Amino acid sequence: MMRHRLPLSRLPRRGAHPIRTAVFSLLGMTALAAISAQAQTTTVVPPDAKAARQAQPWTQIPIPPLPAFHPEPPKRVELKNGVIILLEEDHELPFISGTIDIRGGSRDVPAAKVGLIGLYGETWRTSGTTTQDGDKLDDLLEAKAAKVETGGDIDSTSVSWSCLTKDEDQVFGIAVDVLEHPAFNDQKLQLAKQQAVAGIVRRNDDVEEVAQREATKLVFGADSPYAREPEIATVMSVTVDDLKAWHAKTVAPNNIIISVEGDFDSATMEKKLREAFESLPRGAASPKPGGEFAGPKPGVYFVNKEDVNQSNVWIVGLGTDRRNPDFYALAVMNEIFSGGFGSRLFQQVRTKMGLAYSVSGGYGASYDHPGMFYTTALTKSPTTVTATKAMLDEINDLKTKPFTDAELTSAKDQLLNSFIFRYDSKEKVLTEATTLEFYGYPPDFLEKYRAAVEAVTTADLERVAKKYIDPSKLAVLVVGNESQLGTPLTELNMGQPHPIDITIPMPAGMRQQMGPGN
Amino acid sequence: MRFLSAAHGFARVAALGTCLAIVGPAAKLAWSQGHASPDQASPDQANPGRFLADFNKRVTTKVLPNGLTLILCERPEAPVFSYFTIVDAGDANDPGGQSGIAHMFEHLAFKGTKDIGTTDYAAEKIALDKVEDAYAAYDTEYRKRVGRDEAKLKQLHDAFLDAQKDAEQYVIPNEFTEIADANGASGLNAETSLDATQYFWSMPANRLQLWAYMESDRIANPVPREFYKERDVVMEERRMRVDSNPIGRMVEQFLAAAYVAHPYHRPNVGWESELSQITATEAAAFHKIYYVPANITIAVVGDVKPGDMAMFEKYFGTIPAGPKPEEMTTVEPPQTAEKSVVIKEPTQPLYLEGYHRPDYRDPDDAVYDAIQDIFSNGRTSRLYRSLVRDQQIAAQAEGFSGFPGDKYPGLFAFFAVPDQGHTPQEMRAAIHKEIDKLKAADVSDEELAMFKTRARADLLRGLGDNEGLAQQLAIYQLRYGDWRELFNQLQKIDSVTKADIRRVANKVFVDTNRTYAMVEFEAPKPSAQQQSQAGAQ
Structure with missing residues (x-):
């Protein structure tokens, strides 16, 4: 379940194919900000000079009250066998789309089989069903501009479908067939493996991917279910039986949430879903997430990349989860720290110092485990130490530089005035409800969030900054070109840098073909 | 969109040339996707003509x-x-x-x-003019080919920094x-x-x-x-x-x-x-x-x-x-010989090639869209089935139109990522085989129909989203002088024939009209490796 973003989780989504991601950004368009998640926010520290300034015509522009807007929450149905159904009608266009989310994902896979979920998510659909092969399904669905897809994530797998209203019965039927009668054939598994391996051997070519991956490992531990990476050996060890066993273990009604949005009548849709799923027998419940979260071993870590002229700097520690009552105060603190163009971090490192184009950060909060506290910037090799120091200063300032009323007002304005964009479409309303359902949060979490943010004071900010921001527990990661750094990393006064070896473990046969992993 | 295939995603993005497509709703509505086609066999609910009538009531334009x-x-x-x-x-x-x-x-x-961003614009203007004067003086010295005075250069740069600092006092960042x-x-x-x-x-x-x-x-x-x-x-x-x-x-x-x-x-x-x-x-x-x-x-x-x-x-x-x-005068002259770029570096191999095509106003514009769709759109596409699924030599292979732009004559490009153990040369040969097939034989009825159906559905899907719709309306209005072209493109799409596809393929995909680039893996040089003290690469 990574379809939704709240302000405490600004990390760009992982899992996008590194090659594609890189190409996208290089096909000839530059942008004001690196990713929209960073750009979507904020407010600024209004300088003291503001008091004695020229006229501000925009303050004279009337802002009428926003019309009341309370979109209908999805209809929720719970079947006797535990299936949860969420239905959101939307008749604007003649389309229907739905997702069947199933608990259990890559964090629940044994260490020797890391990569299994990616292979499962791919092979599940490409293999097709016991009666319709995957290639034929492709022809059938594409001819209708329809999709049935499967996928896997850190904590869930899914079957989803999308089609014109007129094709719903047939396309939904295929989705259910995929869920209940998957074929998992070995040929498609081999194809998926080959693609996975292609991704692994290329994973050091994109320096931003290297940095994000290694930063995550520092925080959670290299072997943690939240950080570990598929290796050629673990991918190659996965068998069709592994896929079938995973399917048998997880696809049980009591692990399933079905969300459907679009051009249908809820009563009719409910009836159809009941008919399809009501008779499924219960299975074993998905295990609750556990794990230990110690945070990084403080110090400076370095990855040398000789083909870059810019350093990726990450300063990282452990974050929190959203059940923490301080989540709201931390959300406001995040806005002030790194929320956007006017935030302290952006203002200093990008605007005033001109040291970076891409700069972001935040005290991250996940739904059912601690997120990551991170501050990151990309700066030219010779200014690596200068930029890192500036970033560390901003982190330290959270504890020492008082939060002003103006900062608080600005941050709240930003969070609250843009709040409507959390639920301004039926699709967003449904996605939010599904996410809360999946993690067992109350359905009014978003409403409470608004009220809680409104109540945050500067005293709250000061308190949470003191409680959660501890520079002595942070690790600094630099991925850059050592020969260009100029100022050595020891100037950060955090000890000798620990080199990180990112060599890709490669079976002997492949090493012959490829040369060393680079 | 939830169901974008990654391969198709590349084509869309390439067509529009936007990097934000990977994160923003702009991805929903790439330029070449704004085409649609009335499908004779489908009921009225999916007919964009119905939506055009609706949009005629909802849209107001004014120059x-x-x-x-x-x-x-x-x-x-x-x-x-x-x-x-x-x-x-x-x-x-x-x-x-x-x-x-x-x-x-x-x-x-x-x-x-x-008004915005300044405490006192009148004073700031004077200060900013001084910044420009100081920078120009520095720049003149900096660019001197003969007789540059380094001491003077430093002095001028310091003066520039001072002027910049002076101007900053008025800024509300x-x-x-x-x-x-x-x-x-x-x-x-x-x-x-x-x-x-x-x-x-x-x-x-x-x-x-x-x-x-x-x-x-x-x-x-x-x-x-x-x-x-x-x-x-x-x-x-x-x-x-x-x-x-x-x-x-x-x-x-x-x-x-x-x-x-x-x-x-x-x-x-x-x-x-x-x-x-x-x-x-x-x-x-x-x-x-x-x-x-x-x-x-x-x-x-x-x-x-x-x-x-x-x-x-x-x-x-x-x-x-x-x-x-003024409109640009420069028109790219016809290419007369194949051109190449071969990069050898310690990165995994890649292959890219492109053929010059006319700009978006060309009567065959929709034909290029058809070729792109048939080559690249999802798991039914020819390049996926041939290079990825059947030959298993590529992790990804796509052809896309309008790169790096389509306002002026751009390229129809092909991009392939070799599977582990395979080479750019193999990508090139396999792509050319697919191109030759397109030139020699008609596409199937199913392929052509699929293109038209998907184009129509993509257009409709984009109508339910403020951001994407604003983008589409503005772009079509600018490019064609009438936003209705967003819907009217359907006719051009619908009139694409198998013969059109073969004709265009034979016209454009010729050796002398091709440029290619490949990255070939080459191990890092030993001297560079020795410099590295902090971890083997």
Whole structure:
């Protein structure tokens, strides 16, 4: 379940194919900000000079009250066998789309089989069903501009479908067939493996991917279910039986949430879903997430990349989860720290110092485990130490530089005035409800969030900054070109840098073909 | 969209040339996807003709006396709106020696105006003029080919830094974005391609007038404050996108080889030497020529009413008129021989090739879309089935039209990522085999029908989204002089025949019209390895 973003989780989504991601950004368009998640926010520290300034015509522009807007929450149905159904009608266009989310994902896979979920998510659909092969399904669905897809994530797998209203019965039927009668054939598994391996051997070519991956490992531990990476050996060890066993273990009604949005009548849709799923027998419940979260071993870590002229700097520690009552105060603190163009971090490192184009950060909060506290910037090799120091200063300032009323007002304005964009479409309303359902949060979490943010004071900010921001527990990661750094990393006064070896473990046969992993 | 296949995603993005597509809703509506086709066999519910009638009632357009085009589209699903401003000038319009200036100006457009972002504009103006004078003096000395005086250069640079510092005292940094954000702006960003510059965000509906004030003010009265700091920021953007990225390096060299005369040969972020010497004075000159109302189209979609047009006119009508910029004279001459770029470096192999094609106004434009769809759209596509599924030599293989742009004649390009153990040469051979097939035999009825059906559905899917709709309406209005072309393209799509596809393939996909680039793995040189003290690579 990574379809939704709240302000405490600004990390760009992982899992996008590194090659594609890189190409996208290089096909000839530059942008004001690196990713929209960073750009979507904020407010600024209004300088003291503001008091004695020229006229501000925009303050004279009337802002009428926003019309009341309370979109209908999805209809929720719970079947006797535990299936949860969420239905959101939307008749604007003649389309229907739905997702069947199933608990259990890559964090629940044994260490020797890391990569299994990616292979499962791919092979599940490409293999097709016991009666319709995957290639034929492709022809059938594409001819209708329809999709049935499967996928896997850190904590869930899914079957989803999308089609014109007129094709719903047939396309939904295929989705259910995929869920209940998957074929998992070995040929498609081999194809998926080959693609996975292609991704692994290329994973050091994109320096931003290297940095994000290694930063995550520092925080959670290299072997943690939240950080570990598929290796050629673990991918190659996965068998069709592994896929079938995973399917048998997880696809049980009591692990399933079905969300459907679009051009249908809820009563009719409910009836159809009941008919399809009501008779499924219960299975074993998905295990609750556990794990230990110690945070990084403080110090400076370095990855040398000789083909870059810019350093990726990450300063990282452990974050929190959203059940923490301080989540709201931390959300406001995040806005002030790194929320956007006017935030302290952006203002200093990008605007005033001109040291970076891409700069972001935040005290991250996940739904059912601690997120990551991170501050990151990309700066030219010779200014690596200068930029890192500036970033560390901003982190330290959270504890020492008082939060002003103006900062608080600005941050709240930003969070609250843009709040409507959390639920301004039926699709967003449904996605939010599904996410809360999946993690067992109350359905009014978003409403409470608004009220809680409104109540945050500067005293709250000061308190949470003191409680959660501890520079002595942070690790600094630099991925850059050592020969260009100029100022050595020891100037950060955090000890000798620990080199990180990112060599890709490669079976002997492949090493012959490829040369060393680079 | 939830169900975008990754392969198709590449094609879409390439067609529009946008990097934000990977994160923003813009991905929903790429340029080449705005086509659709009436499907004789389908019932009325999926017929875009029905939607055109509906849109005729919901859309109001107006060309203001100063030449600016405004489009307003009612979509009152929620009390919010999205806007999309497109300036018909991109980095293809950068004057000689100033590559990257259109993009540089885009950054400046967030630095505020005479009212926003300053404590005292009158005093700041004087200080900014001094910055320009000081920079010009430094720059003149810096560029001297003979007799440059290093001591004087340093002195001039110090004087420039002092002038810059003096001007900074009036700045309220990032106030423009601060106002937008504090008023609930969502998805605030801007993009520059070789073809155009575009600005966009969404806001709660009660901020419509505030938006009109801000957008019109920054078009009319941008102030190049903090220019040289921002230039440093953009230099970092170049390092990120091009210098430190293997695909970025390859694409830059590929385009430089593919085009000899037309400015599509330059990176839109600019060459390092030129970007690093752009001045605020030059950026202001660019603004004066290209940011005239006659060169700008703005679409607003959401909880707006035709009556809002009068308010828009009040703000946007005050932007001073100017002559529409001259059209470019340069036309890329026909290519007469195959060209190549071979990069050997310690990166995994890649392959890219391209063939010159006409611009988007060509009568065969929809035929190129058909070829793109048949080659690249999802798991039914020819390149996926051939290179990825059956031969198992590529992790990814796609063909896409309109790269690096389509306002001027662009390329139909092919990109392939070899599987582990396979080479760029194998990609090249396999792609050429597929091209030859397309030239020698008709596509199937099913392939052609699939293209038309998907194009129509993609158009419809895009209609339920303020941001994407604003983008589409603005782009179609600009490109065709009428937003209705978004729907009318259906006829062109529907009239594509198998014979058209073969004819175009035989015309365009010829050896002498081809440029290719490949990256071949080469182990790092030992001397470089020895320098590395911190971890083996």
